[in-house]
Amino acid sequence: MVREKAFSAQNSQNRANREGLKGWLNPTRYGWERLSYWLMRLTGLFLLVYFVGHVYETSNLVGGVNAWNSMLELTQTTWGHIFLILVIGTSTFHSINGIRLIFAETARGLGKPGRPDYPYEAVSLNNIQRSGIWVALILAAAAMLYGSSVLFGGE
Amino acid sequence: MTRNTQNAKREFLRESTVMKIHYVTGLAALFTVAVHVMMRLIMPFSMSLEYENVVANYQNILYALLLESILVLISIHGFNGLRVMLLELRQGKIWEKFVILSTLAAMLVVIGYGTRTIIIVNGLNL
Numbered sequence: 001m002v003r004e005k006a007f008s009a010q011n012s013q014n015r016a017n018r019e020g021l022k023g024w025l026n027p028t029r030y031g032w033e034r035l036s037y038w039l040m041r042l043t044g045l046f047l048l049v050y051f052v053g054h055v056y057e058t059s060n061l062v063g064g065v066n067a068w069n070s071m072l073e074l075t076q077t078t079w080g081h082i083f084l085i086l087v088i089g090t091s092t093f094h095s096i097n098g099i100r101l102i103f104a105e106t107a108r109g110l111g112k113p114g115r116p117d118y119p120y121e122a123v124s125l126n127n128i129q130r131s132g133i134w135v136a137l138i139l140a141a142a143a144m145l146y147g148s149s150v151l152f153g154g155e
Numbered sequence: 156m157t158r159n160t161q162n163a164k165r166e167f168l169r170e171s172t173v174m175k176i177h178y179v180t181g182l183a184a185l186f187t188v189a190v191h192v193m194m195r196l197i198m199p200f201s202m203s204l205e206y207e208n209v210v211a212n213y214q215n216i217l218y219a220l221l222l223e224s225i226l227v228l229i230s231i232h233g234f235n236g237l238r239v240m241l242l243e244l245r246q247g248k249i250w251e252k253f254v255i256l257s258t259l260a261a262m263l264v265v266i267g268y269g270t271r272t273i274i275i276v277n278g279l280n281l
Contacts, residue, residue, distance in 0.1 A: 020244055041240055048233040055226070055265055059272045061213065063204040095185050096254060102178050150200055 001092030033125060036133045040097055043090040050087050081151040088147035093140035173235065180232040187225045194218070205223040226269040234262040 012021050030037070062072040074080065109128040113134070194212065195203045202208065212218050238258040242251060 011183065024244060042234070044236045047241070048237060051229050051233055052265055055272070059268065060270055061206075061209060061276045066207070068206045076201070076204075090190070095181075098178075098181050098185075102182070105174075105178070133220045 031125070032130055032133055036097055036100075036136075039093060040101070043094040046090050047087070047094060081148075084151060085144050085147045088139045089144040092143040093136045096136035096139050097133065100129070100136065103132070104129060175240075177232060177235050180228045184228040184232055186227065187221055187228060190221060191225055210276060213273065214278060216277075219273050219277050222273055223270065226266055226273070230262045230266050230269075234258040234265075245270075 024041075033077075057071060057075070060067045075084075109126075111126050111128075194220070197203070198208075213222070238254055241254045241258075
């Protein structure tokens with residue numbers, strides 16, 4: 001009975017701590033890792049929507065050559081190409097940052113735990129981890145440039 | 156302690172196992188998608204999208220298997236990612252059940268629909 005009451009009190013406190021979407025969008029307190037957190041989720045959602053659309057788009061093959069060509073006419077436009085370049089950039093960022101997160105999850109590159117001294121900088125959020133975010137952003141930009149040259153360069 | 160052990164036994168998949176699946180499917184998808192993209196770049200991009208070329212790709216059994224792998228891997232990875240995001244936003248038994256069942260259903264629909272395209276274009280006509 002006492003234990004149930006304690007659980008109930010804990011639950012109400014947890015409920016009060018819920019920030020929902022507001023907490024998700026809060027840009028303060030977390031530094032560059034917050035940017036990576038946002039981008040990972042935003043690119044993931046974008047890629048999932050693209051993936052479902054791509055599965056639907058390619059199902060036009062079943063309708064024969066005319067259905068396929070009329071679908072291609074919709075996508076082979078300037079805006080269609082810009083959309084594809086965004087897909088290239090987001091998928092590159094999501095992949096590289098995902099590999100960084102796998103390293104973090106398996107405690108690689110996190111540094112050794114130490115005594116928390118002023119100014120209380122967490123050793124886990126070190127430059128090795130942060131450089132992963134920058135590498136992901138730089139490679140995404142490079143992939144988008146290459147994608148632009150293929151899509152708009154008429155190769 | 157006994158109660159906790161029993162509850163753990165009742166769980167179908169532990170969250171840590173689900174996350175391992177998430178990472179493995181992500182890494183595997185990265186390699187399979189790389190091959191898929193390279194197949195579009197071994198010739199001029201617009202030519203690679205011509206109907207005859209795409210159908211020929213689908214009718215190659217190895218390529219069809221690659222497409223099916225991409226379909227399954229990204230569906231599992233993507234819809235599990237969506238599940239994680241939705242559970243971050245809100246918690247609760249009913250919400251969790253709703254999120255798990257809907258993402259699982261959406262995943263199966265996408266896999267089913269994509270597999271249908273691969274089977275029909277491959278010429279198996281099942």
